[in-house]
Amino acid sequence: MSARNILVINCGSSSIKFALVNEAQSTFPLQGLAERLGSPEAVLHWQLGDTKQSLDIPGADHRAALEKLLPLAQDAAGGKLDGIGHRVVHGGEHFTGSSLINEQVLQAIRDSAQLAPLHNPANLVGIDAAIALFPGLPQVSVFDTAFHQSMPEHAFRYAVPEFLYKEHSVRRYGFHGTSHSYVSKRAAEMTGLPVDDSSWLTAHLGNGCSTCAIVNGESRDTSMGLTPLEGLVMGTRSGDVDPNLHSYLNRTLGWSLEQIDRMLNHDSGLKGLSGLSNDLRTLQEARAAGHAGANLAFEVFCYRLAKSLASMACALPKLDGLIFTGGIGENSTAVRTRTLEHLKLFNFKLDEEANARCTRGVGGEIQAPGSPRVLVVPTNEERQIALDTLALLDA
Structure with a gap:
């Protein structure tokens, strides 16, 4: 079986960071950043191998930027994209791991938006745009918070009235889970x-x-x-x-x-x-x-x-x-x-x-x-x- 290609998308409120990851290559065939989205100065930067390029996309929103960058990823993958992985900041208590995206997952991300009002709505925009452009491609949400769902209750609970936790999800969630997980596994390999x-x-x-x-x-x-x-x-x-x-x-x-x-x-x-x-x-x-x-x-x-x-x-x-x-x-x-x-x-x-x-x-x-x-x-x-x-x- 040939090595598979996954496009990774990380949508911020006015930016999209992206990378094409080939499972057999240590470096990214393609990576880049769309920034200042929604403004006249919106621009798309990308690096294909050693070549760096930029394209002005004035006024472009997330969807317009994705419409420009997704064909770049398709070309860099030799026409064979196997899936898209989306970084999602907050999964609340819904997710203890990454999930294939379906309507239930999308609704849970929407439900968690009040916990990350700057991030989750932007993450959803990227997911919606990618699904519209590649409806047949498997798409996965990877949550910053999921890795920390293994914390015991004495570590994640705040000392506040219980109804705030039970009814309003007030607890410690933690973030950067993808990074903490990756480097701890790498450290084990290295040692x-x-x-x-x-x-x-x-x-x-x-x-x-x-x-x-x-x-x-x-x-x-x-x-x-x-x-x-x-x-x-x-x-x-x-x-x-x-x-x-x-x-x-x-x-x-x-x-x-x-x-x-x-x-x-x-x-x-x-x-x-x-x-x-x-x-x-x-x-x-x-x-x-x-x-x-x-x-x-x-x-x-x-x-x-x-x-x-x-x-x-x-x-x-x-x-x-x-x-x-x-x-x-x-x-x-x-x-x-x-x-x-x-x-x-x-x-x-x-x-x-x-x-x-x-x-x-x-x-x-x-x-x-x-x-x-x-x-x-x-x-x-x-x-x-x-x-x-x-x-x-x-x-």
Whole structure:
């Protein structure tokens, strides 16, 4: 049987990230991004092999952009697309794994939209457009939250009245599940450990950040909660704050819920602390030049990350290793170093040369002799979505 091709689609509110995944190839034959959708500046970028191209698509919405990119995927697949895998942010409690898309699945995604109002509606637009354009092709939804449905109740319940959980689904869900799942499996492969007898702490660090405790291939706890705002300091998200901050700001500044929500999600985190940027690369340069806000943002980010990892360890029976992934986790040697300096009780020690070597897609073990394992594992959410899609096609 020839190697199969899966198109992976990740629809944001004004963008579509896509990749063609061939099960026999380590690199993507085609990948790209449609961005600024719905505006006069809408544009489609793609890379076919080593060739990069762009096409202006002014005013294009998600469907119009998909009508342009789907033929590109068909051509790159030699006319043989075997399925489409869609990233869906929130599956609520409906989904403990990926699902072949049918009307019941679509309705469940719609029902979960109130839990992810920025993401699920955009994910649905991509699914609807792909089904309209390729009605005979198997389509699969892969949920960010599904991996964390293995958390025990004592990890996912909030200490609030029970009716809020029973009637309104108020609980911790967790996100980045595709990434946490992928890198923990890769770490087991890299170290020769069986997935079903391994325990990992994982840190997915990008503009969004989360930690996870993974036991025998299953999530036991994670730092994000009902929404992706809970947990770590992120690019523009605050992470954990006192829950009474809302009433305090309303009382003292007269801010509305919408103003507070926007501040916590879009104006906080590294951006808010530094007063400069949400991009850690910019902050590293500013920090080296003596910028006090950039230094504060870096220090708070690393300390809060270490605190979260230490708390995640409560869910592990043993520790086979700590994994860094995501844009920051894979590339910032300084974040890895500073975070582990806060975890003295775990006796982590880094090999400085190995740590410096692991950037720009290079992974590996970076601990010094005598230290518990520390790994940099480049994430590949597109490949994991394709693998989930293929598994359902095989089933």
